[in-house]
Amino acid sequence: MEKIYDLVILGCGPAGLSAAINATIRNKEVVVMGTEICSPPLHKAQVVDNYLGLPAMKGKDLLDAFQEHAEKMGVKIMAQKAETITEMDGLYLILLGEDVITSRTIVIATGVPYKPTLPQEDFFLGKGLGYCATCDGPIYRGKDVLLIGHSDEAEHEANFMAEICNKVYYIPLYKKVGSLDSRVQILDSRPDSIIGTDFVEGLRLKDGREIAVEGLFVLGGETAPDRLIPGLKIEKNHIIVNRQQETNLPGVYAAGDCTGPPYQVAKSVGEGQVAGLNAAKYASKR
Template sequence: MLDLAIIGGGPAGLTAGLYATRGGLNNVTMFEMGMPGGQITTSSEIENYPGQKEVVTGMALMEDWPEQCKRFGLKHEMNQVMSVTKKDEVFTLTTADGKTQEAKTVLLATGSVPRRAGFKGEDKLFGRGVSTCATCDGFFYKGKEVAVIGGGDTALEEAVYLSKMCSKVYLVHRRDTYRAAPSTIEHMKNADNIEEVTNCDIEEVYGDNMGVTGLKVKSKISGDIRDIPVPGVFVFVGRDVLNDSLKQEDGSFLCETNKAGEIVVDLRMRTNVAGLYAAGDVRIEASKQVVCAAGDGATAAVNIIEYIG
């Protein structure tokens, strides 16, 4: 039986694994389907992680984390946890290959994924010009015009990133104010080739057999339709938490969640189910910053060690 099963290999899960193993737990496994590092590995620029004085990519920032954790005994199982149940103080994890694993405690650190905006043509053309990762796909539009949809930190940061390789970036937002840090807004406004297209809704993204060829936006003020011919559209309109592994057979969740599906925890990262913890972007009121997720993981691990005794 595992002392601790960590579901998710981003900053929260890795840090929890580091603190738990270094703190004395001998049987800790982190379940992560892909390469550990989490969603932050797709970010183009990280300039605000404490102690990191150079601007680096998310991939570079996370590069050494898994190796550090493994040094203290953290095991990585490349498998997807499909469900978590609890009976008689023992958790049972069922993985995608149909196997089960018992654990004394569980930490959910699955994070979140980019949310779809829901406009016409988005699903049809996703992966063929519609993207949620500027780092992954921006290179394909070098010297071309693209559109970025959204008004938060991620949208503005990725618009700035794309402006360095694309001839022009249309920043499309439904309001005329942004939900981003002042410094991020300043960076965006200082980019000469970013055009702000505000107070408008996306009517549709359209294309042909080759992919996206443009999008149409509707002004909330005049009602006019504007056609913006671009081969690439990047969508950054928030994220959805990954909580499916906690769903029970009756459709309920193993622990308390809010309306958005985020896991309700206290300051110790404890859920209302003894032995079950949540950390990082999957929990309520998460700041969605790497340093905060790492702090969550450390907090959870310290309290898990105390819980196991």
């Protein structure tokens, strides 16, 4: 029998770790999906003076104290990113690369709200714009495409497209480009906006150039929470929750910056606690 977690927590910032320790105390099986730096905005904060009990802390030191606390309680942090989450028979299946894990509940604590890479991404999604080149690749066989990569993990998708497309343009949004197929043409400008009326016709660059393509891919950027979990209700870029941190989906909770302002540590820790305790209760009932 495959392992079923009680809580899968997305994000290892203040909200995620607070949810994790609170559910762990309730003897729940918890796993946190984290990133290298658990909360980039907190990590950069020069001084945090309004988290009660720990005055005048550097953001980084506060984050360290949070992680130490979680480690002390035996909280597991996996350096993985959930790609999609689907519900099946009241359980949630979380796709991580080639693995799938199963959980009774999900706590979304992914931090600052999602910012699209390009304006109008939502409108053009499925109309020439995609987030997975290897998935949609065959549609663009023999055509011209442009890929925007947030990290070097996007390069293998560019190389794959070079095999089947007529022309592949690539804009790296990171510093060191690794090993690209010689047929891939790197553009050394930033993306500005999508050209097209009903479908993608090209991309305008910051330097004014216009590149005509039929397919456009944004790879490795932030994932909008409602794309991660289909059906999740969002308003003005924030996940809608009630005072129990419940979203519109049963067993799915959200806490911290992703639920809206104020973007503050204590608010996130408090919401994480409520989400963690309620998710633990929900998991017990199932």
